Amino acid sequence: MSSINTPLTGEDATKSMSTRETIHSYPRFLWKALGVATDGSWLFYGWMTLLTAIALVGANAWAVQVRDGMVLTNMSDHVSWGLYIANFTFCVGLAAGGVMMVIPAYLYDDEEMHHLVIIGEAVAIAAILMSTLSVVVDLGRPDRFWHLMPIIGKFNWPMSMLTWDIIVLNGYLVINVHIVGYLLYMQYLGKRPNPWWYVPFVFLSILWAISIHTVTAFLYCGLGGRPFWNTALLAPRFLASAFVSGPAFILIVLRAIRMTSDWKWSPRPARTLIQIIRISMAINLLMLVSELFTLFYTGSGHAASAKYLFFGSHGASGLVVWIWTAIGLNIAGTILFFTPAALRRGNLRILACVLCIAGIWIEKGMGLVIPGFIPSTLHEVVEYAPSLVEWKITAGIWAFGMLVLTILVKLIEAIHAKRLSPSNSHAL
Amino acid sequence: MTTNPATHLPVLDNQPNSRRGFMKACGATLGLAAWATALKPLTEWAADMNVDEFLQKHYRELKPDEKQAIFRRLEADCKAEHGVDVKIADPQPNDGVQFAYALNLSICIGCRKCAEACSIENNHDRKTNNSYIRVFEMEMGGIDFEKGDATYDHPVPQPDKFYMPVQCQQCENAPCVKACPIEATWQEKDGIVVVDYNWCIGCRYCEAACPYHARRFNWEKPxxxxxxxxxxxxxxxxxxxxxGVMEKCTFCLHRTREGRMPACLEACPTGARVFGNILDPQSEIRWVIENKRTFVLKEELGTKPRFYYFFDE
Known part of the structure; x- marks a missing residue:
């Protein structure tokens, strides 16, 4: 972490622009960035068009849902949260998982990780946007969104865990937008970033990443009326699985960058991420076993949801396929990650990432949020499977998140390759 | 992400750039038009709304004249939409009153008259036959909802069963009130938990928090x-x-705060329901709580329900 130890005076000496100039050239930076973000190969245009099309389908489905009511979803008074909140939970984990690049880079002074860490932060930004959207589309009255804002609305803080979640998610977004924005702009100007402007925020973001997923777990485990969620193990489990899905997702993004640009780096950062995934997945599976033992060996009423989830009950078994698929994907992905081949740059590594991401998406969503409602608090078994509208909206949110991520990564790559700099006359 | 070589040559940058820029401008225009079309249903939805409704403050921050204006607006809306003259009142909690409810499980026959009366009294959605009360047919030998059935469809009472209506327990320590991020639901002085339907954003966190399946969501316009x-x-x-907002049982506060009984109690053919002010030593509810062996649902959760169940000897 040499940059942190550099005294500020040495930094000032290298300055070629005044603070005023730095601020004034910012609009130009944005304008050029817009140019770079909209320039690319046919593959790039095809990818962006595809994502836009999916996002449009989602936006339209949402607009119809707002107009005609949430009756268009398959949720009910028995299962009152569904795919949206399931996806929300996963996306928060994805955002928190980015911290697993930040910790090696800043706490362990891993120089190479340091060069790539901004990609993890970009993933966090896209993931936070996706989680926020997942909550917005779950609201029956999005027009009353302002009621949630402190001061002008009525913010039930500190009592409601949802207010805590709003604070930590928005805070995490702001911190990451600041870090990424500042570092990119400085790199664009060819200036050494002033550590005082971002290092404290990086350390804050480490704590904050843990907090977003902990608070999201508290949303569920704080409800005494839902025994399936009401376990102290929920937050640690959320974090462990986030530290698999986050790095796995970042590995895929890194591969995409390597395949579409001339940016080169050594295999070490990816190997660090894989070591993290190996340990986190092992801890995650251990906690899952521990949870299942407590539920099933005790055999109390607490096991009713787990029984429904894993084996079906009262003739209903809608989630059985989901959860066993998740377990299969997670175990297969974990085994692949533990093979030596995963440390090499091959397709096997990407396959392992995809398996674990899909497995955790199900485990945290359809496998955790939905069974909390089945059986209901009065032990009625009403099943749930997402409707077409819910799938469209969720796909739209993912497409939007990937649009944002693609643009961020494109800018990061262009600035790294010095195609985007003050002297370069790139414009629309 | 290949780079366009032309962009690196300022001498030549006019021709290709302007063509590219033109293409981008076309793309952006097309894109904007596509988004506007996709989101068009929102404008149809917003056509029904007005600015006053959008900007309306939280119930507890409204001044008396603001409240009156809102009530008149709602009455006019109902007249315009349904052609019906309604009267919207706002009875306040009375001093020295704490409501409680008790239900005698020995004589409830599971006829669901209470649930039906609730539906009519509370202007529930008829398409879904909504009601704040769910009646469970329970097996003798225990109080196990796992063996209960709320969807029974046969003559009642069955000889080997007992019946257990469940509605909002008006908990003193209400998990739903704690959960709400915007104070759209709160407990009134007389113990009734209410919802400001014009403030609720419909996140349904309260519905997840309620241990008694007491809350309902308006999945569409009733x-x-x-x-x-x-x-x-x-x-x-x-x-x-x-x-798009939550609703729940209010012990019929528009009746009970004016000295009448809840609709579900009046409808009960067996007299299984007892309602009143527990602060009044002469009340029947007070007598039941003091003299019967009562219990509350899920006492271990610490929610302190105001709804008691009891059996006769």
Whole structure:
């Protein structure tokens, strides 16, 4: 972490622009960035068009849902949260998982990780946007969104865990937008970033990443009326699985960058991420076993949801396929990650990432949020499977998140390759 | 992500750039048009709304004249939409009153008259046959909801069963109130938990938090035939709810705060229901709590329900 130890005076000496100039050239930076973000190969245009099309389908489905009511979803008074909140939970984990690049880079002074860490932060930004959207589309009255804002609305803080979640998610977004924005702009100007402007925020973001997923777990485990969620193990489990899905997702993004640009780096950062995934997945599976033992060996009423989830009950078994698929994907992905081949740059590594991401998406969503409602608090078994509208909206949110991520990564790559700099006359 | 070599040559940058820029401008215009089309249903939805409604403050921050204006607006809306003259009142909690409810499980026959009366009194959606009360047919030998059935469809009472109606328990330590991120639901002085239907954002966290399945969501705009609309409405209780907000049992506060009994009690043919002010030593509810072996649902959760169940000897 040499940059942190550099005294500020040495930094000032290298300055070629005044603070005023730095601020004034910012609009130009944005304008050029817009140019770079909209320039690319046919593959790039095809990818962006595809994502836009999916996002449009989602936006339209949402607009119809707002107009005609949430009756268009398959949720009910028995299962009152569904795919949206399931996806929300996963996306928060994805955002928190980015911290697993930040910790090696800043706490362990891993120089190479340091060069790539901004990609993890970009993933966090896209993931936070996706989680926020997942909550917005779950609201029956999005027009009353302002009621949630402190001061002008009525913010039930500190009592409601949802207010805590709003604070930590928005805070995490702001911190990451600041870090990424500042570092990119400085790199664009060819200036050494002033550590005082971002290092404290990086350390804050480490704590904050843990907090977003902990608070999201508290949303569920704080409800005494839902025994399936009401376990102290929920937050640690959320974090462990986030530290698999986050790095796995970042590995895929890194591969995409390597395949579409001339940016080169050594295999070490990816190997660090894989070591993290190996340990986190092992801890995650251990906690899952521990949870299942407590539920099933005790055999109390607490096991009713787990029984429904894993084996079906009262003739209903809608989630059985989901959860066993998740377990299969997670175990297969974990085994692949533990093979030596995963440390090499091959397709096997990407396959392992995809398996674990899909497995955790199900485990945290359809496998955790939905069974909390089945059986209901009065032990009625009403099943749930997402409707077409819910799938469209969720796909739209993912497409939007990937649009944002693609643009961020494109800018990061262009600035790294010095195609985007003050002297370069790139414009629309 | 290949780079366009032309962009690196300022001498030549006019021709290719302007063509590219033109293409981008076309793309952006097309894109904007596509987004506007995709989101068009929102404008159809917003056509029904007005600015006053959008900017309306939280119930507890409204001044008396602001409240009156809102009630008149809601009455006019109902007239315009259903052609029915309704009266929206706002009875306040009375001093020295704490409501409680008790239900005698020995004589409840599971006829669901209470649930039906609730539906009519509270202007519930008729399409879904909504009601704040669910009646469970339970097996003798224990109070195990796991063996209960709320969807029974046969003559009652069955000889080997007992019946257990469940509605909002008006918990003193209500998990739903704690959960709400925007204070759209709160407990009134007389113990009744209410919802400001014009403030709720419909996140349904309260519904997840409630251990008694007492809350309902308006998944769509409730439909009620005009001739079945109950015109005596309370702002915080039985007025017709908007789409996309939560609702719940209010112990019929528009009746009970004016000295009447809840609709479910009046409808009960066996007299299984007892309602009243527990602060009044002469009340029947007080007698039941003091003399019967009562219990509350899920006592271990610490929610302190105001709804008691009891059996006769």
């Amino acid at each position: 439909t009620i035939p005009a001739e079945e609309i109950n015109p005596n409405q309370g702002y915080l209780s039985n007025r017709i709810r908007p789409q």
